[in-house]
Amino acid sequence: MRLIIDANRVFSVIIGKKLSSAAMGIFFSDATDFFTPFRMLAELENNREEIRFKSGFSHEDFDNFISIMKLRIKFMPLEDFMDKISDAKEISPHSKDIEYFALALKSNCAIWSDEKAFKMQSKVKVLTTSELINELGLK
């Protein structure tokens, strides 16, 4: 299953162990392939110090986190889904999420997100963590 992963879900895999186990199961499922806008990599790096401060990660921990993200997620350049930005603006609940919706429209796949507002449209399928756990048979 091809899925767009939003930034909240990326961070969900490194929340405390119990909370992250569900997200971890989805993230490492053989049945999933993840995609997200390329710009996310730069933004993770731009927020390196705050992420490190809040997580308690060393620089090496942070670099390992990014290495794993790069191995598990395909980061797609804006140019690849630019033609869907206009349609995405119509359905995205917030301007900050337009790129996720544009990429989902372009790739014809669902978004993995627990944001309730994402479901207030019908053009893009949005799957929450619990829905994905059921769908992937991870229970």
Add this chain to the structure above:
Amino acid sequence: MPILQLSKELENKIREFPEVDWSKVAEEAIKAKAFELRLSRSKELQKALLEALASKSKLTEKDALELGKKVSNGISKELEEKGIA
């Protein structure tokens, strides 16, 4: 054991800094690259490493939401920068 072949140019650069333990630098770089290659080949290793990171992480659900919002806002700035949004 493989012997490293260095270009003349690199050799000259190394000679500029005799105080540096270049063998140690090379060993660390090779170790890092070998780890990166092992990591890329093994999903089990990726999972074990991420689980180790998660278990030491102090990140709360609230932090994750705040950081997620910040990163998503940053992503959307790309559209503003390109005059699309």
